[in-house]
Amino acid sequence: MGKAKCRKFMLFGFNIAFLVIGGLLLGIGIYANAQKSEYYERYQEFYDFISDPTIAVITVACLTIVVSGIGMIGALRDNLKLLYLYLFFVVFIFTFQLVAGVLGFIFWTEVKDSVNTAFLLAIIKYRRDHDLKNAVDAVQLNLECCGSTSIDDWDRNNYFRCGAKTIEECGVPVSCCKIKDKVSKIKTLEVLKNSSEPNVEHLSNVNLQCGYKTRSQHRLTYRDEIHTRGCLDALVLWLYDNMLLVAGLVTASVIPEICGACLTFFYVAHIKRARKEWVDGTRRSHLFEREAITDF
Numbered sequence: 694m695g696k697a698k699c700r701k702f703m704l705f706g707f708n709i710a711f712l713v714i715g716g717l718l719l720g721i722g723i724y725a726n727a728q729k730s731e732y733y734e735r736y737q738e739f740y741d742f743i744s745d746p747t748i749a750v751i752t753v754a755c756l757t758i759v760v761s762g763i764g765m766i767g768a769l770r771d772n773l774k775l776l777y778l779y780l781f782f783v784v785f786i787f788t789f790q791l792v793a794g795v796l797g798f799i800f801w802t803e804v805k806d807s808v809n810t811a812f813l814l815a816i817i818k819y820r821r822d823h824d825l826k827n828a829v830d831a832v833q834l835n836l837e838c839c840g841s842t843s844i845d846d847w848d849r850n851n852y853f854r855c856g857a858k859t860i861e862e863c864g865v866p867v868s869c870c871k872i873k874d875k876v877s878k879i880k881t882l883e884v885l886k887n888s889s890e891p892n893v894e895h896l897s898n899v900n901l902q903c904g905y906k907t908r909s910q911h912r913l914t915y916r917d918e919i920h921t922r923g924c925l926d927a928l929v930l931w932l933y934d935n936m937l938l939v940a941g942l943v944t945a946s947v948i949p950e951i952c953g954a955c956l957t958f959f960y961v962a963h964i965k966r967a968r969k970e971w972v973d974g975t976r977r978s979h980l981f982e983r984e985a986i987t988d989f
Contacts, residue, residue: 696963700959704953705765707953708765709761711757712761712762715754719751722747723747726748746824747824760779760782764776771964773965779957780958783950786950787951790947805929809842812829813841815828816829816850836928837927838869838926838927839922839923839924842926844865844869844907844920846923853865863908864907865904865919869904870919
């Protein structure tokens, strides 16, 4: 009886925790999407919808809420149908991740091509979607790269294209510039200036216009100011250099699924064993309180 209750409460609490996480993600996703819709027209094309990070967050949140809700109700009501459905979803998600990982390793070239295509599309939509802009800037700044495979990928954007007759013509975003260390230094100095210490001087300034008209010059003239390596190559090198970290993150992501599947499997076996003992009439099952005090 003790083990049965323990499994039930563990499974119930496990799904309650993920239900709360799903609810928080859903709220954040809806709020972020609504905030963006106030400033510019949304979803002019289908790609605008499927590439929106807020839609991805909302989708994951809804999936988490549905699956966790099924598991929670199934554990609360000892409902075998719901528990089987919950177990199916958990095993399916785990299997999908496993198959996707294996296929990604086997078809690595195709995966790189897909990533390249997605990054190029993000460059095209750079000025249309604020979230895509932030994502591209974060990748280029942190990986110290520019474009997908080369700096000339920015010619695909209507604002940065050479001959576009815009102020950003033949240029690149400031996130392509070699300013990562300078930006960190400026942020540190701003914190010091806002503190009680007076007379903090700026040691360096960041040229936020370093990317303007860059690609109209010879490559050797801007290599000290602009990152010329493509982000696809930079990402591959980062993955190779951080294999242990990647493996740890993958393992951490599947551990909850394995725990949920194991808890459900053992609890379903417990319910089936208890019901069989009661139906056969060999002895009364005391694994459930209601079966110990109720005559069926």
